Amino acid sequence: MIQLEKLGKTYSSASGDVRALSDIDLIVPDGAIFGIIGLSGAGKSTLVRCINLLERPTSGRVVIDGEDVTAASQKRLNTLRRNIGMIFQNFNLLEQRTVARNVRFPLELARADVVAEGGKLSPIKKRKFFKDYCEGRVDELLRLVELEDKKNAYPSELSGGQKQRVAIARALALKPKYLLCDEATSALDPNTTSSILKLLKDINKKLGVTVIIITHEMKVVESVCTDVAVISDSKIAEHGTVAEVFSRPRSDIAKELIIPDLIRAIESESGKKLRLIFDGTVSDTPVISGLALESGVKANILYADTKNIDGKPLGHMVLEVAEEDLEKAENYLAAHNVLFEEEL
Ligand SMILES: Nc1ncnc2c1ncn2[C@@H]1O[C@H](COP(=O)(O)OP(=O)(O)OP(=O)(O)O)[C@@H](O)[C@H]1O
Ligand SMILES: [Mg+2]
Structure with a gap:
């Protein structure tokens, strides 16, 4: 479970301070597909970036599975971050690497932990263990996102939907419990959007991954989310189950959006x-x-x-x-x- 407690974020720059989040209290229950909606500049990206501390909150706490991650040491944070995958609107793939090597990348960064799963091994056996593990895991992930046939392709050879599938496979490489999606379908056409949403739903159901979806498309929330929070002007305007909020939006901003x-x-x-x-x-x-x-x-x-x-x-x-x-x-x-x- 992710708990945000009195979370605040103010960006300071030469041109002045910008309050992006104020007093955010929110609980994302395990197993949810949690939508976050709001107008441009409301603070949505800042909110999800604070969850994995890509952005450091200026006040309040982020508590994940009972642990205050805002108080974690850098070393602990690196471990905690592996539990949170993230995908973006522009996919952020490594253009010089093939599909398989993009998906393998997080495993390389976490090599020591991956190898530790093999127990006490000699350096040669370690290398072999790691290689076999990566091959198996990459194949498994590419099967999940239905891209086995693109294993050796480069990102430039893929469609937008395929690129997002690679990004999803990469985000799941370390078996995270949470997946953050920042406008992950905003660059895709309606059919491709549906297929990516179906995939996210499957991942939620089959792997039990809790998914947080930022979107400006109400259809995305309607079709996959279980819960939704509406952010306006750095605050939560309202939140609840999608059925509740979409049938009776109470705040002006939710009415306007929904x-x-x-x-x-x-x-x-x-x-x-x-x-x-x-x-x-x-x-x-x-x-x-x-x-x-x-x-x-x-x-x-x-x-x-x-x-x-x-x-x-x-x-x-x-x-x-x-x-x-x-x-x-x-x-x-x-x-x-x-x-x-x-x-x-
Ligand atoms: N690195 C930064 N430095 C200064 N201000 C920032 C920074 N990042 C975001 N902001 C400001 O914080 C506010 C919230 O931005 P954020 O990106 O979280 O909004 P958003 O809801 O994701 O918008 P969009 O829908 O356009 O992506 C905005 O006013 C934005 O200009
Ligand atoms: Mg944003």
């Missing part, structure tokens, strides 16, 4: 807009016909949409209701346990 522009853009000519939220719990009641028949409210359907979030159906419907009927409509919906919000 409620489709389409819904907000719908014009109501002669009444008020009510956004109904169906989370699969009250589907047995014919709410809309009941609204008309039982309470005499006339409502026009302006928009309806259903999505599948974390395996559950989540529907939105925007109704146009005459102003004088609004209270009646709201009473009816509340009595039938339908979640709704008045849209402006």
Whole structure:
């Protein structure tokens, strides 16, 4: 589990101080696929870079599996970092190395620890052990990301999606428990994005890796994340399960990011807009016909949409209701346990 406690980060430069994070309290539970969303400059990258201490927080603590990593010595930090893989928007592959040698790279950096797994060995046997271990591990990882046939290719010979697969294999080389993804699909087309997200989901399920995904694409959060935090202006605006936050965003920023522009853009000519939220719990009641028949409210359907979030159906419907009927409509919906919000 990753715990951020009162985390703060201020960048100091000649042109002045920039507060990138203030008072961040957040828990990323083990096994989650945790989305982080927010506008550009909100502090998302800084937040994940503080988790593996690529960036040093100026206040607060990062606690991973009960250990305060902000207080760790450099030596301990090097070990702790192996438990956290990271991938980026621009892949960051080593262009002079083949795919296999890119994936092997973290193993080379951790050679002493890898060799220690072989027990007490002579120098020659150590070399052999390391070579065999790396070959086996690289093959295994390339199988996982379905790139066995590109083993000897160079990054320049790969598509964006393939490069990200190599980066994922490399990030998993040391069997980390956590994988941080900073806009990992932002440079990819929609189909490639889906295949990378599917891979991340598989890695989460099969290997039990906890995944943190920074993204500006709400579809990414909808399709793979279990939890989401919304950052605005260096603070957490809100967080919760994706089903909770995506059905009823509370903060202005979450509403702006999550409620489709389409819904907000719908014009109501002669009444008020009510956004109904169906989370699969009250589907047995014919709410809309009941609204008309039982309470005499006339409502026009302006928009309806259903999505599948974390395996559950989540529907939105925007109704146009005459102003004088609004209270009646709201009473009816509340009595039938339908979640709704008045849209402006
Ligand atoms: N190394 C740095 N030195 C000074 N200021 C920085 C540095 N890195 C980031 N910042 C500032 O900190 C704030 C947060 O930046 P950060 O990169 O975390 O945002 P972000 O949410 O990841 O944005 P984006 O969506 O554009 O990637 C911004 O105001 C940014 O200008
Ligand atoms: Mg960023």
